[in-house]
Amino acid sequence: MALSGLEIFKLLPKTNCGECGVPTCMAFAMKLAQKKAELAECPHVSDEAQEVLGAASEPPIKLVKIGGKEPLEIGAETVMFRHEKTFYHQPGIAIELRTSEDEASFTAKIEEIEAYSVERVGEVLTPDLFLLSHDSDDPAGFTRAIELVKAKSGKHLILDCGDRSVLVKGLELLQGDHPAVLLGSPLSDGDLELAKANGASLILTGKTLEDLSAQAGKARDAGFNDIILNYDSANMAETLQANTIMRRSALKKDYKPFGYPMFTRINAGSGVGALARAGVSLCKYASVIALPVYDKALLYTLFTLRQNIYTDPQKPIQVDPKIYAIGEPTPESPVFITTNFSLTYFIVSGEIENSGISAHLVVCDCEGQSVLTAWAAGKFVGETVAKFFKSIDVECQIKTRKVIIPGYASQIQGDLEEKMPGWEAVVGPQEASDIPTFIKNVDLS
Numbered sequence: 001m002a003l004s005g006l007e008i009f010k011l012l013p014k015t016n017c018g019e020c021g022v023p024t025c026m027a028f029a030m031k032l033a034q035k036k037a038e039l040a041e042c043p044h045v046s047d048e049a050q051e052v053l054g055a056a057s058e059p060p061i062k063l064v065k066i067g068g069k070e071p072l073e074i075g076a077e078t079v080m081f082r083h084e085k086t087f088y089h090q091p092g093i094a095i096e097l098r099t100s101e102d103e104a105s106f107t108a109k110i111e112e113i114e115a116y117s118v119e120r121v122g123e124v125l126t127p128d129l130f131l132l133s134h135d136s137d138d139p140a141g142f143t144r145a146i147e148l149v150k151a152k153s154g155k156h157l158i159l160d161c162g163d164r165s166v167l168v169k170g171l172e173l174l175q176g177d178h179p180a181v182l183l184g185s186p187l188s189d190g191d192l193e194l195a196k197a198n199g200a201s202l203i204l205t206g207k208t209l210e211d212l213s214a215q216a217g218k219a220r221d222a223g224f225n226d227i228i229l230n231y232d233s234a235n236m237a238e239t240l241q242a243n244t245i246m247r248r249s250a251l252k253k254d255y256k257p258f259g260y261p262m263f264t265r266i267n268a269g270s271g272v273g274a275l276a277r278a279g280v281s282l283c284k285y286a287s288v289i290a291l292p293v294y295d296k297a298l299l300y301t302l303f304t305l306r307q308n309i310y311t312d313p314q315k316p317i318q319v320d321p322k323i324y325a326i327g328e329p330t331p332e333s334p335v336f337i338t339t340n341f342s343l344t345y346f347i348v349s350g351e352i353e354n355s356g357i358s359a360h361l362v363v364c365d366c367e368g369q370s371v372l373t374a375w376a377a378g379k380f381v382g383e384t385v386a387k388f389f390k391s392i393d394v395e396c397q398i399k400t401r402k403v404i405i406p407g408y409a410s411q412i413q414g415d416l417e418e419k420m421p422g423w424e425a426v427v428g429p430q431e432a433s434d435i436p437t438f439i440k441n442v443d444l445s
């Protein structure tokens with residue numbers, strides 16, 4: 001049962017040392033009660049208090065891991081909406097493989113998916129898992145498929161196999177790999193024993209919330225918490241509603257049977273239908289999304305959405321403020337400036353690179369804000385830019401005395417020239433995509 005802030009406070013050391021990041025034990029107790037802090041943030045809690053508070057401050061949604069090496073961590077979320085704090089563990093994206101596929105195309109598909117990755121905003125993005133569905137009549141096909149996946153890929157595995165004896169053989173090949181097993185029928189004692197014996201997680205499948213709650217309760221009673229909840233409906237609106245109810249029940253009512261991550265299998269094939277379903281699931285509240293096909297456009301769109309949803313809204317993604325070399329610039333190469341909002345940096349540097357020239361890109365420290373926001377907040381103005389140039393000694397490293405400023409910050413042109421005597425500020429384009437054309441038409445010498 002959840003403890004109040006006062007009850008928690010009574011068990012804390014009451015030294016107000018501030019090492020937990022808040023000034024007093026009372027403030028920390030209030031944060032713990034609201035599940036906005038973790039007990040581990042106080043290094044001075046006694047063992048006795050740890051025992052009591054450990055359970056009380058336990059996250060309302062369990063952390064579940066799939067995979068042996070560098071496992072995918074899912075769950076342990078604490079809020080309904082990202083803006084309340086942040087979402088912590090981004091959903092894993094799985095691609096379905098089927099044992100009915102002939103071996104040559106099965107292998108080719110694994111190799112193609114394994115080779116696929118994209119870089120966006122400095123992050124390398126690739127599918128996280130395979131969902132292996134045993135849909136052939138050949139029992140040996142399942143183990144052969146597992147061997148192939150293991151030989152060709154390091155991705156984690158979800159097994160969907162209705163034949164217990166075949167599944168057992170498959171799990172024997174995955175000792176230490178902590179796969180997840182997708183159950184197609186209600187949880188049995190045999191399933192629990194099998195999962196415990198093989199270090200697997202179980203994805204419980206139910207067509208109603210009552211059914212899922214009963215199955216999760218059964219697993220909990222058996223002391224098994226490596227579970228993921230799969231509300232099985234062909235109707236996306238129903239799934240959305242069920243997922244929302246489960247998340248709300250876990251967070252707001254501390255309803256333990258729903259305090260686990262969720263799984264959604266997309267059955268809509270490829271294209272817009274699959275994207276709409278997967279996108280909705282990603283936002284609310286699937287922790288693993290299984291796609292029926294390998295579709296690069298679908299994946300890239302989901303990766304982008306996932307990056308947007310699963311970043312901390314209180315901490316803009318930033319790059320280090322410094323001079324970046326684009327190509328192989330010399331001291332005479334042109335100088336561009338921008339802010340250290342990660343997306344801005346990657347777009348601007350990409351467009352300078354696309355133009356084919358070498359240049360210096362001076363990325364100013366604007367606390368991760370975009371150009372317009374930083375300018376409006378007074379963080380990207382003549383004085384701050386001049387100070388930053390001085391702090392990193394730009395003039396010693398670069399002979400050029402012409403700096404290209406973003407079109408959206410054209411207002412700082414005069415101010416900048418005043419604060420940086422000897423420099424000429426040239427107003428660049430507003431949109432980064434116009435940088436190559438701008439470079440062609442302006443004398444940058």
Ligand code: SF4
Nearest residue numbers: 016017018020025042
């Ligand atoms: Fe109190 Fe622990 Fe925070 Fe120190 S670190 S103020 S003892 S809660």
